[in-house]
Amino acid sequence: MLTITKYTIKEMIKKRAFLLIAILTVGYLFIYGYGLSLAFHNNNQVINNTPNIAKILLESQLLSAGLYFSNFIIAFLIVLTSVGAVSGDVESGAIYALLYKPLKRHEYVLGKFIGLSIIITVYSTLLFLSVIGLNIAFGTKVYLGLGNVFRALFFFDLGPVVLLSLVVASSSIMSTVNTGVLAVMTYGIAMIGGILEQMGSFFTDATSQGLSNVGIITSLILPTDVIFRKMNAELLTQNTGLSFLAQGPFGGTSQPSPAMFVYIAFYICFLLYYGTRKFEKRDL
Amino acid sequence: MILETQNLTKQFNGKGGFKDVNISIDSGMVFGFLGPNGAGKSTFVKTMVGLLYPTSGFAWINGFPIGTIESKRKIGFLPENFKYYDWMTGKELMKFHAELYKIKNSDKKIEKFLDLVKLKGHENKKVKNYSKGMQQRIGLAIALLNDPEVIFLDEPTSALDPVGRIDVREIIKRLKDDGKTVFLNSHLLSEIEMICDEVAIINHGHVIAEGKLKNLLSKNTYVEMVISDYNSELIEKISKLAYDVAFKDGKLTFKVKDKDSIPEIAKIVVDSGAKLYQLDSKTSSLEDLFINIVGKDEDVC
Numbered sequence: 297m298l299t300i301t302k303y304t305i306k307e308m309i310k311k312r313a314f315l316l317i318a319i320l321t322v323g324y325l326f327i328y329g330y331g332l333s334l335a336f337h338n339n340n341q342v343i344n345n346t347p348n349i350a351k352i353l354l355e356s357q358l359l360s361a362g363l364y365f366s367n368f369i370i371a372f373l374i375v376l377t378s379v380g381a382v383s384g385d386v387e388s389g390a391i392y393a394l395l396y397k398p399l400k401r402h403e404y405v406l407g408k409f410i411g412l413s414i415i416i417t418v419y420s421t422l423l424f425l426s427v428i429g430l431n432i433a434f435g436t437k438v439y440l441g442l443g444n445v446f447r448a449l450f451f452f453d454l455g456p457v458v459l460l461s462l463v464v465a466s467s468s469i470m471s472t473v474n475t476g477v478l479a480v481m482t483y484g485i486a487m488i489g490g491i492l493e494q495m496g497s498f499f500t501d502a503t504s505q506g507l508s509n510v511g512i513i514t515s516l517i518l519p520t521d522v523i524f525r526k527m528n529a530e531l532l533t534q535n536t537g538l539s540f541l542a543q544g545p546f547g548g549t550s551q552p553s554p555a556m557f558v559y560i561a562f563y564i565c566f567l568l569y570y571g572t573r574k575f576e577k578r579d580l
Numbered sequence: 581m582i583l584e585t586q587n588l589t590k591q592f593n594g595k596g597g598f599k600d601v602n603i604s605i606d607s608g609m610v611f612g613f614l615g616p617n618g619a620g621k622s623t624f625v626k627t628m629v630g631l632l633y634p635t636s637g638f639a640w641i642n643g644f645p646i647g648t649i650e651s652k653r654k655i656g657f658l659p660e661n662f663k664y665y666d667w668m669t670g671k672e673l674m675k676f677h678a679e680l681y682k683i684k685n686s687d688k689k690i691e692k693f694l695d696l697v698k699l700k701g702h703e704n705k706k707v708k709n710y711s712k713g714m715q716q717r718i719g720l721a722i723a724l725l726n727d728p729e730v731i732f733l734d735e736p737t738s739a740l741d742p743v744g745r746i747d748v749r750e751i752i753k754r755l756k757d758d759g760k761t762v763f764l765n766s767h768l769l770s771e772i773e774m775i776c777d778e779v780a781i782i783n784h785g786h787v788i789a790e791g792k793l794k795n796l797l798s799k800n801t802y803v804e805m806v807i808s809d810y811n812s813e814l815i816e817k818i819s820k821l822a823y824d825v826a827f828k829d830g831k832l833t834f835k836v837k838d839k840d841s842i843p844e845i846a847k848i849v850v851d852s853g854a855k856l857y858q859l860d861s862k863t864s865s866l867e868d869l870f871i872n873i874v875g876k877d878e879d880v881c
């Protein structure tokens with residue numbers, strides 16, 4: 297299994313446009329940083345005269361937006377690099393020379409999953425710390441405690457792993473194309489569900505309840521959005537209980553329940569179990 | 581018995597594949613599995629190595645049921661549509677497969693097998709830049725990497741030039757000398773004829789002939805005689821021991837199932853008072869046999 301993991305990582309580095317991704321990521325961070333520098337060091341009277349609390353809200357919004365789109369990029373990269381994790385080998389026939397060996401099929405799938413998880417987690421961690429770093433470097437007024445950052449990092453990395461488990465499981469059962477479609481669509485559903493749930497807080501009673509239910513259902517289908525909101529909350533809620541959670545699409549006004557996190561753990565395990573089990577029984 | 585099947589069947593929704601195959605192969609044999617395209621050869625081998633799950637029936641390799649990890653420890657397999665991770669160099673690819681077997685200090689071994697398949701000097705090229713033939717060669721090297729007892733080769737020379745084919749034949753002979761068992765899928769009669777001890781002929785998923793190559797071939801010995809002063813009584817007697825009796829170009833021709841009937845027939849001819857000028861016998865080639873058997877099978881279908 298570890299051999300598969302090792303070579304999955306090697307393959308990513310050698311084959312999958314590793315350098316291109318690195319360069320474009322730097323470009324992305326550069327543009328984001330440029331935006332921050334303009335926004336934070338603006339000498340415009342109107343902004344300078346606004347009270348500090350409003351500035352903090354604005355700046356926390358910028359931070360959340362940076363993380364939101366970083367998260368989005370990571371999801372994109374997961375889909376592009378991992379849809380063929382298993383199905384690619386099946387479709388090319390490279391799987392034959394691997395699985396006639398005394399290598400259990402689930403070891404092969406899990407080996408791939410672990411390898412991809414490691415790469416994605418490293419990338420996602422770097423991106424997260426860069427965004428946070430840029431905000432601090434440009435003197436954000438949002439207080440970012442070390443504890444907050446690390447708890448948020450955990451959730452920031454958890455989302456991609458959840459998506460990856462869906463992609464790898466699907467890739468073990470279906471074709472590369474179908475896996476791509478499934479991953480993009482479910483990710484889209486989770487996203488719109490999350491936004492609708494956020495909108496719910498602007499309404500009262502029945503509408504709010506209905507929108508919230510939509511959010512709950514979509515986060516059961518793919519809990520990436522709910523994890524992102526938890527991340528946001530961890531990052532922006534202070535020990536004092538004061539919260540700078542911004543409203544709007546990137547914010548996290550409505551927070552996931554603890555039960556949701558039990559579900560997420562179950563979700564990853566179930567998908568991997570189901571995917572490997574189907575794969576074990578498959579004719580290749 | 582290193583390999584044995586009992587009514588082994590693999591079909592795809594009731595179609596294709598192969599049906600009720602009963603084969604047993606002794607250790608150290610080169611076994612040829614011969615059949616036209618689409619006969620079910622690849623399906624059979626893929627079932628044996630655990631890539632496909634049988635619909636029904638049983639099979640064992642080395643005494644272990646197929647599909648189990650134990651049955652896979654001592655086998656090698658060169659797939660028909662060989663495809664390997666082509667972003668590695670040849671050497672890295674070998675190393676990767678050695679690591680899958682947890683072979684320690686594999687460098688010497690890798691050298692040895694690269695040498696065996698004549699890829700020395702190409703080991704640091706990317707596999708993606710290999711020709712089809714070179715990819716098949718490295719596939720063969722990979723199939724041998726774990727010193728398997730049974731090696732399944734599915735059309736191992738499909739991408740090779742005539743020299744490459746001879747190389748593969750030599751490798752198979754060496755494996756046999758080392759006491760290994762080779763299961764060779766092929767639609768190339770000459771290939772099978774040259775290297776196999778035993779063959780099974782498969783058509784439409786059914787094994788229609790099986791046995792030692794010698795026995796299968798001697799079943800069909802073709803005889804030509806030049807005789808004179810014979811009578812119809814003699815022809816009748818010969819017809820009892822032979823079949824397909826006919827006159828062709830002034831020669832009496834017939835086929836016998838058993839070579840030992842030839843001296844017997846000669847004696848009958850001489851005893852009858854006829855004059856025997858010439859007697860030729862020719863064991864039919866595998867091609868004759870193949871066309872004969874498969875052809876008859878087509879007639880039935």
Ligand SMILES: Nc1ncnc2c1ncn2[C@@H]1O[C@H](COP(=O)(O)OP(=O)(O)O)[C@@H](O)[C@H]1O
Nearest residue numbers: 592596597615616617618619620621622623624
């Ligand atoms: N995965 C599959 N699904 C459906 N039919 C298949 C599949 N694989 C093989 N077949 C059918 O089984 C038969 C035997 O194929 P195969 O074993 O590849 O033949 P051979 O190797 O002797 O040329 C063919 O009729 C083929 O169409």
Ligand SMILES: [Mg+2]
Nearest residue numbers: 621622623660
């Ligand atoms: Mg075939």
